[in-house]
Amino acid sequence: MCIAAKMITVRFILLPPTILVFLAYLLFRSKNSTDEVEKFLQKQQSLMPTRYAYTDIIRITGNFRQKLGQGGFGSVFKGVLPGGILVAVKMLGNSSCNGDEFINEVATLGTIHHFNVVRLVGFCAEGSKRALIYEYMLNGSLDKYIFTNGNKSCSHIFTLEKLNEIALGIAHGIEYLHRGCDMQILHFDIKPNNILLDMNFNPKLSDFGLAKLYPRERSLVTISAARGTIGYMAPELVSRSFGAISHKSDVYSFGMLLMEMVGGRRNADPHIDRLSRVYYPSWIYDKLVEQQHYHSNENLDITEVEKKLSLVALWCIQINSSHRPDISRVIEMLESDLDSLRIPTSPFFASDSLADVAEIEIDCSYDSDLVSELE
Numbered sequence: 001m002c003i004a005a006k007m008i009t010v011r012f013i014l015l016p017p018t019i020l021v022f023l024a025y026l027l028f029r030s031k032n033s034t035d036e037v038e039k040f041l042q043k044q045q046s047l048m049p050t051r052y053a054y055t056d057i058i059r060i061t062g063n064f065r066q067k068l069g070q071g072g073f074g075s076v077f078k079g080v081l082p083g084g085i086l087v088a089v090k091m092l093g094n095s096s097c098n099g100d101e102f103i104n105e106v107a108t109l110g111t112i113h114h115f116n117v118v119r120l121v122g123f124c125a126e127g128s129k130r131a132l133i134y135e136y137m138l139n140g141s142l143d144k145y146i147f148t149n150g151n152k153s154c155s156h157i158f159t160l161e162k163l164n165e166i167a168l169g170i171a172h173g174i175e176y177l178h179r180g181c182d183m184q185i186l187h188f189d190i191k192p193n194n195i196l197l198d199m200n201f202n203p204k205l206s207d208f209g210l211a212k213l214y215p216r217e218r219s220l221v222t223i224s225a226a227r228g229t230i231g232y233m234a235p236e237l238v239s240r241s242f243g244a245i246s247h248k249s250d251v252y253s254f255g256m257l258l259m260e261m262v263g264g265r266r267n268a269d270p271h272i273d274r275l276s277r278v279y280y281p282s283w284i285y286d287k288l289v290e291q292q293h294y295h296s297n298e299n300l301d302i303t304e305v306e307k308k309l310s311l312v313a314l315w316c317i318q319i320n321s322s323h324r325p326d327i328s329r330v331i332e333m334l335e336s337d338l339d340s341l342r343i344p345t346s347p348f349f350a351s352d353s354l355a356d357v358a359e360i361e362i363d364c365s366y367d368s369d370l371v372s373e374l375e
Contacts, residue, residue, distance in 0.1 A: 049110030050122040054129045061089050068140075071193075073209050078136065086136035087121055091129075092209075106132070109208055112181065116173030118196055118206040134206065138199040142166070143192035146261055160305040162201065167258060167309060168334050169203040170195055174254060175327045177205070178247045183213040186246075190253035191232045192260060231267060232256045236321050243321035251324045255316025259284070262306045262313070281317065281347065284310050288343055308338045315344045 052060070060079035068076040074093045081087055106123045113119070124131040145157050158166065170190075177185040187194075187205065194207040210227045223245060226237050234252035235242035259267050263280040288310065302310070312333045318324045323345070325333065333341060 049106060049120050052122050052124045052131075052133070054124055054126045054131075057089060057091075057124050057129070057131050057133075060087065060133070064091075073207075079133070081121070085121075088134045088136050090132045090134065092131060109185075109211075112176075112185075114173060114176040114180065115202070116169045116204055117176060118204040137196035137204065137206075139197035139201055141193050142195040142197060142203065142261075145197075146192060146264055147266065158201070160303055163261065164305050164309070164334065166197075166201070166203045167261065167312075168331065170205065170254065170257070171327055171331045171334060173203070173205040174250055175331060177211075178250070178327055179216070182216075184216045184247065186212050186214065187250050187253075188212065188227045188237075189229060189232075190250055190257060191229050192257060195257070228253065234321065235319055242319060246321060247326065248321040248324045251316050251327055251330060252318075252321070254327070254330070255313040255324075256281075258309050258313035258316065262302070262309050281314070285314055285343075285347060288314075292343055304338045308334075308341060311338075311341045311343060314347060317347050318344060319347060 057079075058064070060081060061077040062079070064075075064077050066078040068078050068088060070076075074091045077089045077091065079087045079089045106120070106125075110120050110123075118137065119135045120132065121135060122133040124133075174187065174190070177187060185208075187208065188210040189207060190205070194205065196204045196206045198204065212223065223237075226233070228234070228237055228249075232253040234245075234249040236245050237249055256267060259281050263284070265280065267280050288307070312330060315325055315333065316330060
């Protein structure tokens with residue numbers, strides 16, 4: 001009788017609570033697992049281009065509380081997405097982008113995923129309110145570091161290895177745009193301000209406001225108006241007499257950027273005391289030629305890395321676009337030893353006076369005739 005009583009006690013009194021506890025445990029595990037999956041999906045969703053309402057933009061930026069920068073396109077504000085993800089919100093002016101073209105470019109740029117290209121997180125297109133939301137870059141833009149100390153070379157700020165690493169990273173980002181996407185993307189505005197640096201100073205291409213998309217098989221491009229920034233704009237973007245508009249136009253801009261990384265200042269600097277050094281690319285070319293061909297004893301006071309970057313830059317800024325290497329070849333040159341590089345033929349500015357150079361840099365009248373074909 002005692003045994004029967006114990007069995008009844010276990011079956012009807014102790015077992016149900018045990019089962020309930022076990023079921024509660026399973027439910028807890030299931031719910032916890034679901035929460036983790038939801039968190040993961042939400043995180044992934046937050047990294048994909050998402051369309052936001054303007055009221056969302058106000059909330060994300062805290063009513064535009066912290067301004068990061070200002071440009072011809074509009075203003076950039078710091079923002080926070082749900083989950084604490086930091087972003088940079090670029091509010092575009094009314095003339096920056098228009099209608100369906102804006103949406104189409106956002107959808108296309110949203111598919112770009114490369115370590116050296118800033119990720120587009122989302123966008124807003126609500127009436128006249130248009131915005132682009134990018135991942136936040138802790139260290140800002142490259143120009144803050146290479147123009148900080150006047151004539152001081154940025155190799156004094158970055159180690160020589162990091163200097164070369166940044167140049168390579170930028171080149172890899174350009175190569176991805178030219179060759180790694182379904183469509184060929186020409187940036188048309190590569191300059192220090194548009195190179196952002198993450199927390200480890202890894203470079204990322206940004207600001208695709210002037211970018212154009214073309215089929216990958218097209219080697220030549222026709223555009224209706226000049227685009228770019230004076231000092232970085234390829235000559236063929238100014239006039240067809242300098243050659244065809246193509247991916248080589250971005251290579252030219254990259255070369256001018258490299259020159260500024262090496263020189264640690266703007267390429268054309270009227271504040272330099274010595275007139276011969278006002279236009280840095282011309283000065284460094286002449287000095288490299290003198291040193292190699294005339295065995296000059298003048299000390300250039302630059303390292304091998306800086307000399308290599310200068311040679312690569314001089315190849316990139318050849319006046320004739322067909323004489324420039326493509327970006328894949330540029331990467332090979334950056335990864336090679338200095339001894340394997342030779343001085344290129346004279347760039348257009350090398351034999352010109354400083355007045356002629358200034359005139360070429362400032363004259364941005366655009367020849368709208370059809371561009372000529374590459375040789």
